[in-house]
Amino acid sequence: MVGPEIERLIQLLSRLPGLGPRSARRAALRLVERRETLLIPLAGALAEAAARVRACSVCGNFDTIDPCAICADPRRDDSLLCVVEDVAGLWAMERTGSFKGRYAVLGGLLSALDGIGPEDLGIARLVERAGDGRVGEVILATPATVEGQTTAHYIAERLARCGVSVTGLAHGVPVGGELDHLDDGTITAALRARRRF
Structure with missing residues (x-):
């Protein structure tokens, strides 16, 4: 035809x-x-x-400059580090305008069935970055799915020795929900009501 x-x-x-x-x-x-x-x-x-367009060597965001505009912005709070599954999650957080810290994009979630382990997600680099003395709080903003929560718990365990506060987004993000599909109000409320892991 x-x-x-x-x-x-x-x-x-x-x-x-x-x-x-x-x-x-x-x-x-x-x-x-x-x-x-x-x-x-x-x-x-x-x-x-x-x-x-390429991935930022610091956080994993997509931009035409490296480091990306977010990582290069001196107004961002270096003491806050938000961990997201992918760039869509980062963009969803930025869309709200309520987070002014730094990011770490995992590039996926732990999944034994898919053969994705910690080394595939650069979790060692994340732990190193979180323990550099500048970061005071790591916010785990992974999806409320089995894989997302498994990944968050694994990262929380790895960060326990870094001397940083580890928090997660508050309830309100629906179970099985992806950040990119949530409205701005839900993301903002969940970010403000984050809890200790």
């Missing part, structure tokens, strides 16, 4: 979160129909992002 170029576009779009085959087909059609105002600028933005 369509040429191979459009079919490839549809297949690639359907891999994005929230887009199934039908939504991807509609998006591809809109892009092709609006070639000058949507397709060409999008292609340029994608090419530029592919060439310039």
Whole structure:
């Protein structure tokens, strides 16, 4: 029904979160129909992002500079370190505007079934960073899932020898909930009511 170029576009779009085959087909059609105002600028933005965006060597956030804008910001509180599963979690925390500390992006969660261990997540580097004398509190903002809580407990145990306060987000974040899917008010309330691990 369509040429191979459009079919490839549809297949690639359907891999994005929230887009199934039908939504991807509609998006591809809109892009092709609006070639000058949507397709060409999008292609340029994608090419530029592919060439310039990289992971921050300090926290793991995505940016075009290294260290990222958050790590380079002297107004951030060095004594607060928030541990998140992925960049989506970091962006969700930043979206609220209620956290002014530093971040550590794990890049995943511990999962024996998937073969993901502490060395795959850089937890040793996190422990080293937390014990550098500048950090006073580590906030474990992992998802309220089995893997998220397992990861949080493992990190809390590893941080016990660092002399830092270890807290977690308060209840209010639904069990099984992902930070990226929560509204700003829920994240802000959970951050303010964090508890000792």
